[in-house]
Amino acid sequence: MGELYLVGMGPGNLExxxxxxxxxxxxxxxxxxxxxxxGLLEEMGLLEGKGVVRKGMTEExxxxxxxxERALGGERVALVSGGDPGVYGMAAPxxxxxxxxGFRRADGGVGLPGRFRLGEGEVWLEVVPGVTAANxxxxxxxxxxxxxxxxxxxxxxxxxxxxxQRRLHAAGQGDFVxxxxxxxSKRRHWQLRRSAEILLQYRPxxxxxxxxxxxxxxxxxxxxxxxxxLLEAEAGMLTTVVxxxxxxxxYEGTFLTPRGYALKYDLETKEALPGETPxxxxxxxxx
Amino acid sequence: MGELYLVGMGPGNLExxxxxxxxxxxxxxxxxxxxxxxGLLEEMGLLEGKGVVRKGMTEExxxxxxxxERALGGERVALVSGGDPGVYGMAAPxxxxxxxxGFRRADGGVGLPGRFRLGEGEVWLEVVPGVTAANxxxxxxxxxxxxxxxxxxxxxxxxxxxxxQRRLHAAGQGDFVxxxxxxxSKRRHWQLRRSAEILLQYRPxxxxxxxxxxxxxxxxxxxxxxxxxLLEAEAGMLTTVVxxxxxxxxYEGTFLTPRGYALKYDLETKEALPGETPxxxxxxxxx
Numbered sequence: 001m002g003e004l005y006l007v008g009m010g011p012g013n014l015e016x017x018x019x020x021x022x023x024x025x026x027x028x029x030x031x032x033x034x035x036x037x038x039g040l041l042e043e044m045g046l047l048e049g050k051g052v053v054r055k056g057m058t059e060e061x062x063x064x065x066x067x068x069e070r071a072l073g074g075e076r077v078a079l080v081s082g083g084d085p086g087v088y089g090m091a092a093p094x095x096x097x098x099x100x101x102g103f104r105r106a107d108g109g110v111g112l113p114g115r116f117r118l119g120e121g122e123v124w125l126e127v128v129p130g131v132t133a134a135n136x137x138x139x140x141x142x143x144x145x146x147x148x149x150x151x152x153x154x155x156x157x158x159x160x161x162x163x164x165q166r167r168l169h170a171a172g173q174g175d176f177v178x179x180x181x182x183x184x185s186k187r188r189h190w191q192l193r194r195s196a197e198i199l200l201q202y203r204p205x206x207x208x209x210x211x212x213x214x215x216x217x218x219x220x221x222x223x224x225x226x227x228x229x230l231l232e233a234e235a236g237m238l239t240t241v242v243x244x245x246x247x248x249x250x251y252e253g254t255f256l257t258p259r260g261y262a263l264k265y266d267l268e269t270k271e272a273l274p275g276e277t278p279x280x281x282x283x284x285x286x287x
Numbered sequence: 288m289g290e291l292y293l294v295g296m297g298p299g300n301l302e303x304x305x306x307x308x309x310x311x312x313x314x315x316x317x318x319x320x321x322x323x324x325x326g327l328l329e330e331m332g333l334l335e336g337k338g339v340v341r342k343g344m345t346e347e348x349x350x351x352x353x354x355x356e357r358a359l360g361g362e363r364v365a366l367v368s369g370g371d372p373g374v375y376g377m378a379a380p381x382x383x384x385x386x387x388x389g390f391r392r393a394d395g396g397v398g399l400p401g402r403f404r405l406g407e408g409e410v411w412l413e414v415v416p417g418v419t420a421a422n423x424x425x426x427x428x429x430x431x432x433x434x435x436x437x438x439x440x441x442x443x444x445x446x447x448x449x450x451x452q453r454r455l456h457a458a459g460q461g462d463f464v465x466x467x468x469x470x471x472s473k474r475r476h477w478q479l480r481r482s483a484e485i486l487l488q489y490r491p492x493x494x495x496x497x498x499x500x501x502x503x504x505x506x507x508x509x510x511x512x513x514x515x516x517l518l519e520a521e522a523g524m525l526t527t528v529v530x531x532x533x534x535x536x537x538y539e540g541t542f543l544t545p546r547g548y549a550l551k552y553d554l555e556t557k558e559a560l561p562g563e564t565p566x567x568x569x570x571x572x573x574x
Contacts, residue, residue: 008418008422008426010305011416014306015305015306015307015310016305016306016307016416017305017306018297018302018303018304018305018306018418019301019302019303019304019305019306019309020302020303022306023302057566058565058566060548061548061552061554061557062557065557084418084422084425084426085426086422086425086426086430086431086432086433087422087425087432087433087436088433088546089433091425091426091429091430091433092430092433092434092543092544092545092546092548093546093548094430095429095430095538095541095543096543096545096546096548096549096554097548097554098538098539099538099539099543100554100555103539104539105539105540108540109540110509110510110511110540111427111428111429111497111499111509111511111540111541111542112426112427112428112429112541114539114540114541116539127425127426127427127429128426129298129303129418129422129423129425129426130418130422131295131305131371131416131417131418131422132419132422135295135371135373135374135416135417135418135419136416138371138373138374138378138414138416139295139371139372139373139378139399139414139415139416140398140399140414141398141399142378142382142398142399142414143373143378143379143381143382144373145373145374145438146373146374146375146376146378146379147379147446148437148438148439148440148454149374149437149438150435150436150437150438150461150463151432151435151436151437151438152435153435156568156569157551157565157566157567157568157569158546158547158548158550158551158569159434159547159569160569160571161568163462164435166460166461166462167435167461167462167463169460169461170457170458170460170461170463171457171461173453173456173457173460174437174453174454174456174457174458174461175450175453175454176437176454176457187566187567210398222397222398223397224397224398251382251385251386252385252386252390252391252392252401252403253392253395253396253397253398253401254382254398254399254401255398256379256382256383256386257379258379258383259375259379259380259383259445260445260446261347261348261379261380261383261384261445262383262387263445264444264445265348267348267383267384267387268387270348270349270352278345278444279344279345279444280444280474281443281444281448282443282444282445282446282447284447
């Protein structure tokens with residue numbers, strides 16, 4: 001039986017790998033991925049003695065096909081994604097392709113890991129989760145994601161812009177913290193500005209925002225700005241953008257979205273405020 | 288100078304730690320955390336020879352205070368959170384308390400890691416990100432989070448219910464995948480049902496949903512159901528709930544939210560559909 005592991009690399013440095021990802025990459029015979037990620041794994045020294053297949057950016061279906069064919073042939077394959085394979089990564093294109101090719105469940109199970117069969121071939125499939133960009137970037141900022149958050153990709157390669165725009169409005173209406181993946185590229189130059197314009201309809205122009213480029217990689221850049229500042233900001237393919245909710249603020253160079261402790265407790269004494277009880281619902285605060 | 292590390296444990300098994308988390312825990316003199324997480328670290332054998340402070344569930348501010356005092360006293364402290372410290376974890380209460388206590392930045396920097404000063408004391412502060420529950424749970428299901436997603440906590444201890452409800456409506460309007468943290472407790476028994484009722488106003492009752500309890504821990508349970516099924520579902524403090532968007536479907540026991548490849552490509556030939564071009568915006572599909 002072949003084995004296919006969808007491996008989340010985390011932000012892209014060795015220390016950001018999970019022990020499971022490191023172990024699976026160590027045992028893999030073949031590693032398949034987008035060329036940037038393959039390059040990072042090479043620098044980490046994790047590809048020595050392995051078969052390596054590097055593909056271009058829009059070739060996700062080719063990567064998935066190659067991984068499936070090799071696993072069907074009995075190889076132990078690691079198909080890598082930056083961050084987490086489930087967040088704009090390889091998990092969905094792989095399952096979509098398996099469905100199209102007619103892979104059937106072979107173990108009667110639910111969820112993953114699992115065994116899947118096509119003709120005479122059988123494949124063990126496992127997803128190894130990783131630290132997604134939102135969490136990596138948040139750790140470099142302070143606590144921007146400490147309250148309810150939307151992850152939203154601005155890429156229009158597979159999503160029509162009207163749907164992206166509808167989601168930006170919804171994120172504004174719900175006062176969600178917003179993390180933008182793929183905020184900008186050479187071709188897509190106006191979407192980030194338009195996103196800021198939409199969110200400005202719902203929250204103050206001073207709302208903290210941040211651009212983090214190449215988190216945990218060489219030449220990492222962390223820029224704090226405001227929602228209004230995003231109107232003129234420049235981002236790239238390696239940038240993740242974070243926009244606070246209406247309660248977010250800056251504190252000594254950090255991006256602080258409060259969890260709500262100050263609504264319930266006197267932070268000086270740590271005692272509950274009058275009318276509030278630890279372990280019971282918050283009584284004050286509005287929607 | 289004392290050192291304070293906010294360490295994300297990931298789902299709670301040794302293999303889910305990042306290499307950085309393992310290293311930081313290895314070097315820490317004192318480990319502070321909620322008793323469940325301390326218990327998990329003990330089982331992993333990571334606490335031998337260390338000072339250990341375990342606190343109860345609603346004592347986040349006490350944990351933060353203890354960590355700060357010890358770091359100010361020169362200790363090397365790891366303050367642990369399940370999953371990621373930035374997602375409903377210890378990052379926000381720590382920064383909120385530092386602000387209240389009057390800690391000032393000592394390095395003139397932006398973001399974290401950084402050095403902070405209070406009186407004569409100085410503390411190095413770093414957040415070590417981890418795999419948050421949403422990603423751990425997604426990896427056990429298939430690809431539920433492959434499109435834009437909201438992370439939403441149903442806990443009303445620090446958030447008024449009307450705000451939670453407003454966010455559920457927004458998530459419905461935006462057709463976001465929804466991941467519910469803290470969906471239910473003994474006291475909070477009706478919020479999960481009410482959440483399903485709200486989302487049923489926006490998407491079909493057959494929409495896939497899942498309950499995952501104790502992901503990557505002993506007695507892990509993965510249950511696939513539907514949005515309608517959540518009306519009668521039982522969840523607990525260790526459960527994370529995932530609700531698909533309008534495109535999500537089941538495929539051979541996996542929870543598949545498509546990324547959108549089938550809108551642009553013929554999955555059999557992997558060629559772009561008529562009118563579509565790889566690397567250019569999607570032309571079909573609606574909002």
